[in-house]
Amino acid sequence: MFDQYLCPNTNCNHQKSGKKGQTCPECGEKLKKVGMREGTSIIQQKRKRFS
Numbered sequence: 001m002f003d004q005y006l007c008p009n010t011n012c013n014h015q016k017s018g019k020k021g022q023t024c025p026e027c028g029e030k031l032k033k034v035g036m037r038e039g040t041s042i043i044q045q046k047r048k049r050f051s
């Protein structure tokens with residue numbers, strides 16, 4: 001229900017969600033389908049790393 005597609009690369013600061021089959025515009029990683037919990041965790045790791 002709350003699935004979203006995010007760049008799973010925590011070394012990359014791209015935090016916006018995209019669409020299925022897209023790749024990250026910053027690092028080229030394929031966007032990963034994540035649920036609410038995993039998505040939040042990825043964003044938190046990125047924020048931590050890049051803050």
Ligand SMILES: [Zn+2]
Nearest residue numbers: 007012024027
């Ligand atoms: Zn990326």
